[in-house]
């Protein structure tokens with residue numbers, strides 16, 4: 680059977696996973712991966728944080744077997760390191776199902792890869808975004824625990840009608856987070872490391888704000904889902920991220936809901952600003 684994007688495989692389980700056979704990738708699809716990975720790999724060497732880069736190498740994600748890596752191999756390696764697994768899914772899955780996977784230390788990876796017409800911009804995540812962008816940091820013990828903690832917290836947020844607020848935490852950390860290092864700011868967000876344009880823009884552009892991590896402030900902030908970000912939040916370390924998001928969020932949600940929402944490029948007098956954007 681040959682699968683194409685947006686089709687649901689007949690053997691898909693209730694949790695949207697299925698046993699994907701990577702033998703069905705075409706030479707063109709492998710070439711697309713190689714193009715994207717070979718472009719990002721050198722670009723990220725002095726831009727992404729060392730934890731991401733070391734994992735990218737250790738898991739052999741750039742070259743795989745000459746193209747798209749076999750997620751079963753990567754999953755086995757990950758399981759031995761942090762007890763996370765990769766599961767194949769057919770595309771975007773319902774939020775509740777996604778969170779349940781995270782809570783069980785399972786990361787859903789979409790099997791399909793973008794076509795040439797979408798090489799630089801995608802509306803929905805493909806395997807390059809999911810596997811190249813998200814999976815490496817799951818081999819970092821603290822980040823791995825953070826992702827599970829997020830999954831559990833976000834499941835709880837649904838009952839508290841606060842999904843929008845905790846989704847912003849995911850957006851500004853897991854997808855678009857920056858981190859301080861002794862070499863300066865570095866990228867760890869998956870949405871950035873999987874984008875050639877944003878890998879440069881996030882660190883070098885004078886347009887966006889770069890603001891120190893502040894959980895309540897972050898959960899008030901709107902974001903762009905279809906363009907380069909206007910504000911990035913910067914963590915000190917993965918330990919800080921894990922520790923500051925460890926408490927129960929119920930009170931935090933009440934605080935955030937009592938405050939006005941903030942625009943994507945808005946700054947507050949109380950912000951600890953690292954760089955003030957000039958594009959606002």
Ligand SMILES: [Fe+2]
Nearest residue numbers: 804854869870
């Ligand atoms: Fe993502």
